[in-house]
Amino acid sequence: MINLFISAIVFGTVILYGALGEILTEKSGNLNLGVPGVMYLGGIAGLASAFAYEISTPNPIPAVCLLISFVCAFLAAALGGLIYSFLTITLRANQNVTGLTLTIFGGGVANFFGGALNTLAGGVGQISVATTSAAYRASLPLGSKLGWFGQIFLNHGFMVYLAIVLAILMHFFFNKTRMGLNLRAVGENPATADAAGINVTRYKYLATCIGAGISGLGGLYYTMDYIKGTWASEGTIEALGWLAVALVIFAVWRSLNAIWGSYLFGFLTWLYLYVPQIRAWLIGALHLDQDALQILNLTRSSQELFKMLPYLATILVLILVSMRKKRENQPPASLGLPYFREER
Amino acid sequence: MSSPNVHHEPLIRIAKRDGLAVWKNWLIRLVFVLIALLLSGLFIYAVTKLNPLKVYAAMFEGALGTKRRVWITIRDTMMLLCIGVGLAPAFKMKFWNVGAEGQILVGGVATAGLMIYLGKSAAMSTPVMLLVMALASIVAGAVWGVIPAVFKARWGTNETLFTLMMNYVAIQITSYCVALWENPFGSNTVGQINPQTKAGWFPRVFGLDFGLNVIIVMALTIGMFLYLKYSKHGYEIAVLGESERTARYAGIKPSRVFIRTMAISGAICGLAGFIAVAGASHTISTSTAGGRGFTAIIVAWLAKFNTFVMLLISFLLVFLQKGAIEIASQFKLNDFASNVITGIILFCIIASEFFINYRVIFHKRKEAGSK
């Protein structure tokens, strides 16, 4: 059971980054459906840069590995955000169309290089960056000593905690700083923000690019920690990216909610693996006979239905929010709409 | 900020332009497609160091080099077009149906399921079986499309996000069915369905491999064109897409049109799933839709809901994809190169829309004498 919580946190961290970046982006009124794309870009850039460094030197220094891959992942993803920003803000293209294209493009670039990098560099077989991955997965020395608590909460690489810190910082940013306040105004009502002397274009660009960079860290964490410094091109990042978009809704655009929401999504995603244990435990605890609770006796196919839970939960939240119409819980009012001052 | 005391105008101003001649529109688009080809050529050159001209020759070879390849290209073009046609009415209504992927999958699952169960007994002739399968896929797709529409109509639930989530529900349902129907056992794939009897497979029409695909999709394309342009429903969709208030004023019930149009949109996407399963792959997997539900959104949007323009864009995209795959295989790279090129060309076409809709005015004003 402890493993369930550990994997929930690991899984949750990937989508937490994606969602945090997207919250920042959406708060500026941009609905970037390119989250999977920028996560791909972040993942591959981190991997590729670490790879380039590791093959260039016989004794790679972990700290340098970390720094190079981290910066490259952020920048590459931010570059994806820049393409999106340029098209939607400056060229006023439709946000949904541009975002989806970014997802196709990012996925293409990442999987292309992920699969071909080694070939291009003259090597054979799978790409692997052992040193860098180890640096990312290095955990607190306490982690393994403090029993189940340590295993669940303290036994992770630094990026798990960075994500939480980021979420808290973001909450502080939105609610306690001038820039955060201005950014919210841009996303709610750009005409008003403009009239108040806020540079709407600059806010939108910055929020979208930095947001994309943060989302890209999700891809980085995935490649470095989750799959231990290799590349897998079966489209997992894309699925995770969409789950991150879902999480933004589930968290009703609040970064603090995204923390527990991401772990909950991770929990729901992996729950199926532990359902037999839960069933056994329930049967034991409730003194039922061995054939009871067949519904929890999952086959390989019904496990797949279990994986639907995060999406169903999101749909439910989406519906409830739209039914309750509480003003604070609505998406930013100008989400998805372009802004053009001299429109008349 | 710059000092407000200097007197000059902003350097660049952007103004909306109205009613550019049609040929100019197409000229702008063409220029951007050429830019896209140039950029993708550069990309391929950077990776392969191949003479760009040879690259294009190889791409042409890959897409249209043999009769077989021509047909594959046509088949895939039809597939993309079919989905685009399905999405057109929803987008014209400004209903963001990002859920084509899911609608295709549930249509495909319905088709594959019937193929397996009806194929076992062999009691039905193929035409009847195809008809049943087509109907089932239409119903499945329509249901998948109507669910978000109902919530949008009743509570204004954001349809972009709702339809997006529905995709993943559909994917999990597909995974479930794949595990249920897997063949051979343990492979975690369904494998070709009815490989011996070919029950439920599209027959060859006029001796053509994918003749039936072309016939169905072209019929849908023409039908949708007429529906949107000339029917009363099409008119309602257009009014609602422009302004919900005007629609109400004209006595149009937005909720009814939302639901009806999404049923149609979902149904056609479901039918695309039927074509993909019964008319192309003869199997089902989570990648049956393969991202085409998303690509088709862009196709439909860029074509401004004109279904014939969609044919053009679909062909262009599939052509480039096939070409890129050919290059990739020649150089032992991987197929994802095609997605990179698709991305580049779509970015360029998206950018071209700006220059069609807006004028950029540069100010070359003589400095006013404030110095």
Added chain:
Amino acid sequence: MRGVTKTFGAVVANNKVDLDIRRGEILSLLGENGSGKTTLMNMLSGIYFPDAGEILVNGKPVTIRSPKDAFDLGIGMIHQHFKLVDVLTATENILLGLHEKGTLNLKAAAEKITEICRKYGFVVDPNKKIYDMSVSEKQTVEIVKVLYRGANILILDEPTAVLTPQETRKLFDVMRNMKADGKAIVIITHKLHEVMEISDRVAVLRKGEYIGDVPTSETNPQKLTDMMVGRAVSLNIDRPDPVNRVKRLEIHNLSVRNVYGLRALDSVSFDVYGGEILGIAGISGCGQKELLEAIAGLQITESGSSIRFYPGETSESKELVGLSPLDIKKAGVGLSFVPEDRLGMGLVGAMDMTDNMMLRSYRNGRSAFADRKNPKKLAEQVIEQLEVVTPGVSTPVRRLSGGNVQKVLVGREIAASPKVLMTAYAVRGLDINTSYTIYNLLTEQKMQGVAVVYVGEDLDVLLELCDRILVLCSGKVNGIVDARTTTKEEVGLLMTNLRKEEIHE
């Protein structure tokens, strides 16, 4: 401002305008709707950029490229449509876009806001969310926002249009306080009595041209009106006596709540007769929109409301409450409606004239396909009869000028040969010629026995065009007067002062 010019496409909104604004003075910017008052001020506040001319502040030429530039120069504008973010509090809205030193301190800001309020005599709760506020509270937030930024030049765009008389009085007190504090204040308005009451100097714009300015003490409403319209207001609208008055609509106890749950219409009762024009007067936002939309089936009415339609002497009356626009049409009521928002409701801007002609009739015929032949004929007919200036029937109506857009809309609604024709602000923003075209069309309809409902804002027009005038005040019927015998003063009084007892005819 020196020689300031601004054009929008072919429309010249401001032509070589010169204007001085002085400290410690309240300047009224007077002009009819569409005379370019707001556009001119938008150039001062950085919303628009002038095509030509220059702006000087304290004698120095400046470039105002954005609202931020304007703030830096101490210019602040309170727009007619409030620029506030609904989900934020008053304080947060006021702080938006500011570059004060230090971290965000909402508490300190709230104190400063309270301080400003005390100084000038406002009342506002700094921690209240905007969506919970009334219109006048929102306006207060707007003004405080500008003052908070240390503005020395305040521009108020028709601030009283949305206020009750009491609220207006309060606002004027505040304005006087600000004047005493040495601020320059510009108030855009077209209400003469307000001009006389509040301002020190009046500048008049007409059709984008600057006409001149006079000290308020040396002028009177008649002179100002002459400056505003260019000639004495004698409209000479042809008004034949009604013939064959028959009751068409009987509205009883009609109540409607607006989106905020407030009563926009409160137990409204009146009758509409065929063969006459019923004018509806009232300051804006007093339920005019809700009234027409309720009759057209576009508003949900409160229980107890009744709208009965009388098709003729012989047939029975029909209840319209609860029917959708389509049901009303199916019931053969023959109701035409020219809404206030022409391109946002009455027409589809992106569609051509043919497609717009069929907006209300496209269902005709049993075919699944829409008939476009007859609408096209109708479009050509409307172009010819109403002299619509357009490149052709296939030009999107959005590209037509305001007057031509209105002709298309009115032409279509009249072509449906209605029994009841409702118009909302039918001549707003139109030039004099087009306005007269519209008046004549309405009178023509009246003479054909149509019951015409004319919601208007220009009292002179209401007095000369209509047969009876119903005055709405805060969603209630505050009186129905005979347009031939009443005076402008009487109607004006009814518009602003709610009577304790409602009096019907």
